[in-house]
Amino acid sequence: MNDLQAAGDLQVAGAVKAYGPGAPVLDGLDLTVPGGALAAVLGPSGCGKTTLLRVVAGFLRADAGTVTVAGRLLGGPGVHLPPERRRIGIVPQEGALFPHLSVARNIAFGLRGADRAAKRARVAELLELVGLAGYGDRMPHELSGGQQQRVSLARALAPEPQLVLLDEPFSALDTGLRETVRADVRAVLRATGATAVLVTHDQQEALSTADLVAVLREGRVAQCAAPEELYRRPADPWVASFVGxxxxxxxxxxxxxxxxxxxxxxxxxxxxxxxxxxxxxxxxxxxxxxxxxxxxxxxxxxxxxxxxxxxxxxxxxxxxxxxxxxxxxxxxxxxxxxxxxxxxxxxxxxxxxxx
Structure with a gap:
């Protein structure tokens, strides 16, 4: 196994998505995330953050534009690969673990086609990586909120995706635990070399966690830059006031x-x-x-x-x-x-x- 080979760059070009008459939620959005980078997508409510994530994941079909990961077209004119064929791992809010499955079985859920020994080895490897070695037999309700999020990340990483999407995964945690868990998640993503997109409404979280921060405004990327560049050289007063x-x-x-x-x-x-x-x-x-x-x-x-x-x-x-x-x-x-x-x-x- 080599997770570094699984990483791929994400390119969203000209994405448009509307839910009915009126202004589209995504309005010609462009975003590029280099392979191995962690990008945060930040913006006010209604700017298109969740819609962008769902379009990239394949849960929604864009009205126009393309989505490409590692050079492979996932969505575009005449093309719409279903989520299970996109090689994208998803970490939802609050973990969303299967309550009737053990930690090990939750992680192994997406490992289709592997034999039993290979699954056990991969699960053990990921439990070690997320700091939960020895927790495989526990049930989700026996874990803290932070531990559940680590298991959710391990489950997303298990099939070696080319891209990991994190949908406000720390929002349900208290402040102290949130900082610890997001530092752990960042470390795990670094260790695997995974390309990742973190959707968040928390400016501090975006600036302190990501390699790149894309600020969305009315369905477009108002600015995408490294956190320090974004803070010190914002594109306009609106971006400046939104990130600090x-x-x-x-x-x-x-x-x-x-x-x-x-x-x-x-x-x-x-x-x-x-x-x-x-x-x-x-x-x-x-x-x-x-x-x-x-x-x-x-x-x-x-x-x-x-x-x-x-x-x-x-x-x-x-x-x-x-x-x-x-x-x-x-x-x-x-x-x-x-x-x-x-x-x-x-x-x-x-x-x-x-x-």
């Missing part, structure tokens, strides 16, 4: 800088010819300082303590809306305090968001 806290203010470009109410800031890459627009900063780029050394001054209007840091709303002189400042460590100011603000790092300039 964002600070927006008007600005005017001048060469490699931009003039704002927070002073003249170094400017990162900007659209050619754009002279004025929306400046993006992240809250952690803003620092609370003494007023006499600051680039701008304002009054603290609200403080939200988060433990490891705090978010301060500061009404800055010359701006209509308060800005959000992320302050690590002890809270540096209280509502009503007069403070100074300095900015670190580059700003990015965008054309005003069209909504």
């Amino acid at each position: 806290d964002a600070v927006f203010l008007p600005g005017e470009a001048e060469r490699d800088a931009v003039r704002t109410a927070l002073g003249t800031l170094p400017l990162g890459p900007a659209p050619a010819g754009l002279k004025a627009g929306t400046v993006l900063l992240r809250p952690e780029q803003l620092r609370i300082t003494d007023a006499d050394t600051a680039q701008a001054e304002g009054t603290v209007t609200d403080v939200r303590f988060l433990g490891h840091d705090a978010l301060l709303a500061v009404a800055v002189d010359g701006l209509d809306e308060p800005l959000t400042v992320r302050a690590p460590g002890p809270v540096p100011a209280r509502p009503g305090d007069r403070v100074g603000i300095t900015v670190t790092g580059e700003a990015t300039l965008h054309a005003p968001d069209r909504g």
Whole structure:
């Protein structure tokens, strides 16, 4: 067995899917996931995340476009392979294990054609891989939620699929367990070299888990990039605000800088010819300082303590809306305090968001 050979790149081109009159749920969507990569598909409710997964899995037939895995056409004009012929493993929400089958029999369910010894060996291998060696005889109800998700992943990996689809698999877990299980799942996928697509509504989960994050908006991919690139260089203000806290203010470009109410800031890459627009900063780029050394001054209007840091709303002189400042460590100011603000790092300039 060589799981690395089973991995294949996913290519979705021009996918369209509508459920009736009106705007389609998928509207010419394009997505490429390289072989061996873990991609997260992220977006608001109704953007097409689940529909995309179901089209790739073969549960839905697209109205237009193609789905290709490892160079093999799975869906397109005149072609629609059924799910069982696609070599795609699926990890659904809450595991969805067969309650009447043992852990071992759940994992072995998709191993058709293998002899009994080969099945036992494959099941034992996967139980070891997901950290559940010795659990084969247990029933699903005897496992914790996190253990059930590991078994579900093992079942999906058992027939050596070319692609694994994970449909919000951690949503039913509590916060602490969710972080542990998704780290374990990421490690297992790395160990097998599997290509995987994780559908999620959790921005932190997408950024911390995936190699690529595709943000969907109204049935299309608004941006697909590595997590750090997506966060630091979002395609537009909407993407910026969807993948994290964002600070927006008007600005005017001048060469490699931009003039704002927070002073003249170094400017990162900007659209050619754009002279004025929306400046993006992240809250952690803003620092609370003494007023006499600051680039701008304002009054603290609200403080939200988060433990490891705090978010301060500061009404800055010359701006209509308060800005959000992320302050690590002890809270540096209280509502009503007069403070100074300095900015670190580059700003990015965008054309005003069209909504």
